[in-house]
Amino acid sequence: MGNNRKIALVTGGSRGLGKNTAFALAQKGIDVIITYNMQKEKAAAVVEELTNSGCRAVALQLDVSQVASFPAFAEQLSTVLKEAWQREQFDFLINNAGIGLNAPFDRTTPEQFDSLLNIHFKGVFFLTQTLSGLLADNGGIVNFSTGLARFCLPGYSAYAAMKGAIEVLTKYLAKELGQRKIRVNVIAPGAIDTDFNKEALAAHPEMRDYIRAQTALGRMGQPDDIGGVVAALCTNEMAWVNAQRIEVSGGMFL
Numbered sequence: 001m002g003n004n005r006k007i008a009l010v011t012g013g014s015r016g017l018g019k020n021t022a023f024a025l026a027q028k029g030i031d032v033i034i035t036y037n038m039q040k041e042k043a044a045a046v047v048e049e050l051t052n053s054g055c056r057a058v059a060l061q062l063d064v065s066q067v068a069s070f071p072a073f074a075e076q077l078s079t080v081l082k083e084a085w086q087r088e089q090f091d092f093l094i095n096n097a098g099i100g101l102n103a104p105f106d107r108t109t110p111e112q113f114d115s116l117l118n119i120h121f122k123g124v125f126f127l128t129q130t131l132s133g134l135l136a137d138n139g140g141i142v143n144f145s146t147g148l149a150r151f152c153l154p155g156y157s158a159y160a161a162m163k164g165a166i167e168v169l170t171k172y173l174a175k176e177l178g179q180r181k182i183r184v185n186v187i188a189p190g191a192i193d194t195d196f197n198k199e200a201l202a203a204h205p206e207m208r209d210y211i212r213a214q215t216a217l218g219r220m221g222q223p224d225d226i227g228g229v230v231a232a233l234c235t236n237e238m239a240w241v242n243a244q245r246i247e248v249s250g251g252m253f254l
Helices: 016-027 040-052 067-085 110-131 157-180 195-203 206-213 224-232
Strands: 007-010 031-036 057-061 090-095 135-144 183-189 245-248
Touching (some): 007 067, 016 090, 031 040, 040 057, 067 110, 090 110, 157 183, 195 206
16 A cells, blocks of 8 residues: 555544544545544454554544643654655544533533533644644544534533534634645434433433434434534635534435
8 A cells, every 4th residue: 555545634533434434434434543442452453454454554542531631642642643654744634522401400410511522622623733734735524413403302501502612613714724725524414313312311311212203314323424514625626614613414404
């Protein structure tokens, strides 16, 4: 494999939408670096599968809530780029890593709020800032929001508010990084049937039927519905798409 292949960094790539995104990028001929927090074995399995498919892949540990660790992570990333790709920079940053929270507004604790803030907003802001020097000109950033930033379901006030902040940040990043021809977009998945939503769906089994009824295409989303959209945003065909919120929900609450 030559060194002219593009490279994408996907945070939270050991499972769920991040894992799906990694495979979708590989299918586009893009090499992948995934991060994981605790799931080292799962990340290694993803890397092995990606490698077997002809993609060059590496997994690095990263807790996106720990801003103080970002400079050391950037140094590690720089080393990996040089050793595995003979490159100084990577091309696409996919800010996917996250956790869910379903808690009524009046019972959301400061600790829960801070956890969401650190992972979904502060972490994204400062990881992007820290890695911006390693991100190549003419590259791209894809952030993750949620359909819940447009429509409202009780129990997601804090989570959705963080994602609303990400949507505003996306436009500012597009404006400020535009001089380097770096495109920044945000995708907003609807309800996706992954382990991310497992607890909420288990507690409220009627939610599946409700979501299907409120979705124009008549079903819940699957991880395969999402990764390809992210990968597409990393192709030349989408090179004129910038500062956009792209909802990937099958048409929820139209």
